[in-house]
Amino acid sequence: MNPFFNHACGTSDHWSRRTLLKTAGLSGLGWLTPLADSLAIQSEKNRTRPRSVILLWMQGGISQLDTFDPHPDTEVAYGARTIKTALPGIQLGESLVQTAELLPEMTLVRSMVSLEGDHERAMYQAKTGYRINPSVLHASLGSIICHELPDSQLDIPTHVSILPSQWPARGGYLGAQWDAFKIGDPTQAIPDVSSRVDDERTKQRLADLNVVEGAFAQGRAANLGSERTLHRDLMAKARRMMSSDQLAAFDVKQAPAAERDAYGDTPFGRGCLAAVRLIESGVRCVEVTLNGWDTHANNAEGQQTQAAILDTAMAALIRDLKNRDLLDETIVVCGSEFGRTPKQNPLEGRDHWPHGFSIALAGGGFRKGYVHGSTSPSMEKTEPADKVMVADIHATIQHALGIDPEYEYMTPANRPIAFSEGRVRRELLADA
Amino acid sequence: MSDVTSPNPSAVPTPSANSENRRWQGWLCIGAIVVGFAMVANWLWRPNSRPAPHHFHPENQELSGVRESARIVDDAFANHWEKETISPAPPADDLTIARRLSLALTGTIPSLEEVRSIEAQPENHRVQWWLSRLLEDPRSSDYVAERLARAYVGVENGPFLVYRRRRLVRWISEQLQSHRPYDEMVRELISAEGLWTTNPAANFITATIEQNDKKEGPDQIQLAIRTTRAFLGVRIDCVQCHDDKFGDRWKQEDFHQLAAFYSEAEMKLTGVRDDRKKHHEVQFRGDSETSTVSPVVPFAPELMPAQGSHREQLAAWTTHPENRAFARTAVNRVWAILYGQPLVSPIDDIPLDPAQLPPGMELLAEDFITHDFDIARLIRVIAESRPYQLDSRSHDPEQPITEAQEKNWAAFPLTRLRPEQVANSVVQASYLDTIDEAAPFLIQLAKFGQQQDFVKRYGDLGEGEFDEQSGTIPQRLLLMNGKLVKERTDNNPVINAVTRINSLAPDPKTAVEAAYLCLFTRRPTKVESAHFVQLLSNQGKNARHRVMEDLYWSLLNATEFSWNH
Numbered sequence: 001m002n003p004f005f006n007h008a009c010g011t012s013d014h015w016s017r018r019t020l021l022k023t024a025g026l027s028g029l030g031w032l033t034p035l036a037d038s039l040a041i042q043s044e045k046n047r048t049r050p051r052s053v054i055l056l057w058m059q060g061g062i063s064q065l066d067t068f069d070p071h072p073d074t075e076v077a078y079g080a081r082t083i084k085t086a087l088p089g090i091q092l093g094e095s096l097v098q099t100a101e102l103l104p105e106m107t108l109v110r111s112m113v114s115l116e117g118d119h120e121r122a123m124y125q126a127k128t129g130y131r132i133n134p135s136v137l138h139a140s141l142g143s144i145i146c147h148e149l150p151d152s153q154l155d156i157p158t159h160v161s162i163l164p165s166q167w168p169a170r171g172g173y174l175g176a177q178w179d180a181f182k183i184g185d186p187t188q189a190i191p192d193v194s195s196r197v198d199d200e201r202t203k204q205r206l207a208d209l210n211v212v213e214g215a216f217a218q219g220r221a222a223n224l225g226s227e228r229t230l231h232r233d234l235m236a237k238a239r240r241m242m243s244s245d246q247l248a249a250f251d252v253k254q255a256p257a258a259e260r261d262a263y264g265d266t267p268f269g270r271g272c273l274a275a276v277r278l279i280e281s282g283v284r285c286v287e288v289t290l291n292g293w294d295t296h297a298n299n300a301e302g303q304q305t306q307a308a309i310l311d312t313a314m315a316a317l318i319r320d321l322k323n324r325d326l327l328d329e330t331i332v333v334c335g336s337e338f339g340r341t342p343k344q345n346p347l348e349g350r351d352h353w354p355h356g357f358s359i360a361l362a363g364g365g366f367r368k369g370y371v372h373g374s375t376s377p378s379m380e381k382t383e384p385a386d387k388v389m390v391a392d393i394h395a396t397i398q399h400a401l402g403i404d405p406e407y408e409y410m411t412p413a414n415r416p417i418a419f420s421e422g423r424v425r426r427e428l429l430a431d432a
Numbered sequence: 433m434s435d436v437t438s439p440n441p442s443a444v445p446t447p448s449a450n451s452e453n454r455r456w457q458g459w460l461c462i463g464a465i466v467v468g469f470a471m472v473a474n475w476l477w478r479p480n481s482r483p484a485p486h487h488f489h490p491e492n493q494e495l496s497g498v499r500e501s502a503r504i505v506d507d508a509f510a511n512h513w514e515k516e517t518i519s520p521a522p523p524a525d526d527l528t529i530a531r532r533l534s535l536a537l538t539g540t541i542p543s544l545e546e547v548r549s550i551e552a553q554p555e556n557h558r559v560q561w562w563l564s565r566l567l568e569d570p571r572s573s574d575y576v577a578e579r580l581a582r583a584y585v586g587v588e589n590g591p592f593l594v595y596r597r598r599r600l601v602r603w604i605s606e607q608l609q610s611h612r613p614y615d616e617m618v619r620e621l622i623s624a625e626g627l628w629t630t631n632p633a634a635n636f637i638t639a640t641i642e643q644n645d646k647k648e649g650p651d652q653i654q655l656a657i658r659t660t661r662a663f664l665g666v667r668i669d670c671v672q673c674h675d676d677k678f679g680d681r682w683k684q685e686d687f688h689q690l691a692a693f694y695s696e697a698e699m700k701l702t703g704v705r706d707d708r709k710k711h712h713e714v715q716f717r718g719d720s721e722t723s724t725v726s727p728v729v730p731f732a733p734e735l736m737p738a739q740g741s742h743r744e745q746l747a748a749w750t751t752h753p754e755n756r757a758f759a760r761t762a763v764n765r766v767w768a769i770l771y772g773q774p775l776v777s778p779i780d781d782i783p784l785d786p787a788q789l790p791p792g793m794e795l796l797a798e799d800f801i802t803h804d805f806d807i808a809r810l811i812r813v814i815a816e817s818r819p820y821q822l823d824s825r826s827h828d829p830e831q832p833i834t835e836a837q838e839k840n841w842a843a844f845p846l847t848r849l850r851p852e853q854v855a856n857s858v859v860q861a862s863y864l865d866t867i868d869e870a871a872p873f874l875i876q877l878a879k880f881g882q883q884q885d886f887v888k889r890y891g892d893l894g895e896g897e898f899d900e901q902s903g904t905i906p907q908r909l910l911l912m913n914g915k916l917v918k919e920r921t922d923n924n925p926v927i928n929a930v931t932r933i934n935s936l937a938p939d940p941k942t943a944v945e946a947a948y949l950c951l952f953t954r955r956p957t958k959v960e961s962a963h964f965v966q967l968l969s970n971q972g973k974n975a976r977h978r979v980m981e982d983l984y985w986s987l988l989n990a991t992e993f994s995w996n997h
Contacts, residue, residue: 118642120588134586134657135669135780157905176891177904191889192909196918201982208986211963215956216992219825220846221832224991228846230903231991238908413778 050364055287058336059165060294066303067093068358071377076342095307098315104369107361111373111384114354122337129394140169142285143178155244157181162271173411185267186274249281264312272313297347331364356384391422399424485564490557502816512791521843524823526558531953537572540856543866577605583662585639603632614805615751622747627703652694665761665782689728693746759797772847824997855886862920940968951987
């Protein structure tokens with residue numbers, strides 16, 4: 001038998017937890033194997049707490065003053081208009097029309113502080129919770145979550161980056177297998193998942209490969225392929241992915257037109273829809289990037305254009321998750337590496353500002369309708385009230401997912417590193 | 433200004449002469465374009481000649497010196513094996529060693545053309561001949577420079593405007609090409625002054641510049657981490673915030689005293705300069721106030737000169753011939769680049785106590801110091817040593833290679849190829865001639881683009897390149913179904929080896945052999961040859977192409993292609 005065909009395609013593998021539970025309910029639990037049984041129990045447990053994260057990544061630096069933390073009628077506003085929201089006394093930038101209605105579902109943190117003011121370094125800090133250090137490549141938040149909450153039922157990658165920026169989420173010290181799987185605009189086919197030849201030739205190629213692998217194994221340790229290179233295992237997994245029904249989750253064209261329209265006719269909007277579909281299929285972490293926020297010139301115009309795209313897509317995403325009964329188990333985070341300066345430059349742009357910016361969260365046990373911290377409408381640097389460090393957000397999200405942020409992971413270089421060095425901010429969580 | 437409405441009739445040719453003229457001009461134009469195009473095409477496609485290595489004479493003194501040193505290193509390993517009662521694997525064949533050398537030094541596998549040229553040499557000195565040629569190949573200095581740069585400055589783009597990583601890599605490559613002693617080169621990095629553009633070495637300093645409002649200057653903490661790890665093979669940065677939990681060898685103070693050597697460095701309009709008045713301020717854990725720390729080296733203080741700026745003192749101390757940590761660190765890294773794994777792991781954590789060092793380390797370090805820190809010679813000695821020349825497999829199927837053999841350098845280790853090595857090898861394997869500086873410009877250009885795209889999807893290892901890394905599913909998908917593999921195995925008579933082999937090989941057996949040499953740098957086994965020859969026999973040309981394409985696909989997707997062995 002050709003080992004390359006021997007990939008796990010058995011029935012139990014293709015059963016989602018939900019199907020499993022449903023079937024179990026109909027037929028009684030008697031026939032379930034212990035494994036399936038424990039999976040079902042595990043699944044029950046998982047439903048009580050969040051299990052997935054969607055990161056909406058505003059690459060370049062969203063301007064807090066034009067979106068989540070406006071100071072209308074002050075000198076730092078430069079005339080930017082605001083709108084009222086469903087939360088009394090809270091205003092948002094004028095482009096966030098739909099978000100304003102959804103604020104009662106969300107948590108807004110207006111006192112974020114980062115230690116970095118350069119895109120690359122700040123992005124590294126935002127995605128890993130640590131500052132760049134020449135001695136270790138840290139693991140991104142998404143990869144830690146995927147690593148800690150594995151799902152053997154999944155044929156497709158558990159960590160996905162849609163429209164990746166220059167710096168998609170990496171596995172870091174956890175290993176490259178935890179890097180986010182990168183895809184572009186979801187209207188395009190997912191790269192490299194369809195065979196370039198027909199089944200007959202694939203079969204021939206695998207038979208050829210078997211001969212070649214046999215020659216290489218001569219005189220080498222018996223566990224070469226099974227434990228050392230894991231070559232066959234990886235190939236089998238790749239082939240399992242190629243033939244999986246779960247791939248359909250990537251294909252937003254399969255969604256009803258009305259659903260697609262709600263997200264807006266933009267690559268980012270389609271990315272958000274794909275994110276929801278992926279999360280529903282069991283994917284653990286998805287990041288979707290919206291570029292174009294680095295408005296060093298014509299800030300107001302640039303921010304408004306991007307904010308309109310974000311507003312439509314994010315609002316649709318939150319509503320959709322809610323309709324699919326997924327919002328309680330999914331944490332949605334919208335943020336960027338830093339904010340933008342209160343003072344405009346001569347080109348009417350705003351520059352990098354790590355000293356008080358905003359992020360928005362929703363779902364997954366975060367406190368609903370809560371606005372945390374504040375910045376002062378000052379041109380100068382002042383410490384925001386109730387400031388939250390970037391690492392604190394990491395620790396809080398990990399805590400919400402049942403991961404202990406203080407756990408010290410032993411890296412391959414034998415250096416213990418905590419999943420996060422931040423503080424769990426219980427005030428941001430519903431059950432505080 | 434003349435009146436343009438009434439042209440001077442004498443200046444205008446008659447209508448008929450005019451059109452005649454135009455026709456001529458038209459033809460001339462077309463002719464010029466055709467000739468020009470042909471010239472450009474010729475330039476783009478013309479391969480240059482590849483000379484034999486200038487500096488290769490099998491009997492010259494340098495090579496016999498290399499052999500002598502390698503034999504001494506061999507004895508150290510032989511003693512070690514005897515003590516551990518391990519028998520070493522049999523020697524690898526020349527082509528296997530040539531493949532290892534090409535991957536290590538140029539980041540790609542040898543071309544069919546190169547395989548032929550190696551086989552044209554007398555059997556007893558093929559490996560050193562090939563190494564001589566590789567050491568003269570600009571691909572090697574460029575590639576090794578990139579690998580070294582990862583240890584010096586990492587892979588980040590770094591601070592905007594004041595840092596040019598590519599200039600630094602090119603500068604390192606030039607130092608390697610001109611056989612600059614390694615200690616000199618490192619001294620220049622540590623003490624570099626001036627602009628990062630005109631003095632590329634200064635990028636080592638400017639890579640750490642933090643651009644925020646707190647300070648604007650090189651970060652002495654980062655520089656101290658780089659210096660200790662990349663040049664001294666010690667990790668004292670873990671004590672940056674707390675004293676060493678494990679061995680009590682390093683104290684927080686040690687680290688900050690070392691970092692203090694960089695405290696004078698600052699950015700001026702004229703680039704990196706030293707300000708003698710600046711001090712290193714630290715707030716030790718548990719202290720409420722910051723304290724000023726003066727520069728002190730963590731060990732062997734007698735090797736530090738009394739003269740010079742702090743950075744010059746540090747540079748002299750770091751690279752002092754009696755500071756063996758420096759030579760050992762260089763040996764460990766060059767060994768790792770060649771062998772796929774460092775002699776001491778982790779690569780930047782080498783014991784200072786000679787009793788804890790693996791066999792060969794002290795001898796190689798000694799040889800490196802006494803030969804003027806010559807990297808090329810170090811490469812030669814390692815490549816000539818027995819551990820490097822052992823097979824990665826046993827020739828007795830009943831007694832396969834054991835873990836103990838691999839752990840004790842008694843068999844060449846299997847290591848996963850780096851992403852750019854896989855990318856380069858896919859491109860090279862699909863082209864019969866060598867893709868180097870002598871290759872047609874278009875081919876080089878195409879290779880560059882293909883390599884970049886491929887690595888982007890395959891994933892870069894960053895600077896932790898010698899950490900054990902697992903393969904990934906996207907990597908497998910990319911090699912099974914990716915665009916590059918499809919394009920490079922398609923029917924394309926101008927470029928693709930698979931098409932050319934199919935049309936040029938006189939019989940199936942030769943075709944299969946050529947494909948194996950292109951992809952695996954070896955001939956097929958009897959079983960392999962029989963399998964593919966049978967598929968190729970009695971087939972029409974198109975069917976044969978399909979079989980050849982499948983053969984290429986299978987070899988590209990095999991373990992053997994993606995692993996150094």
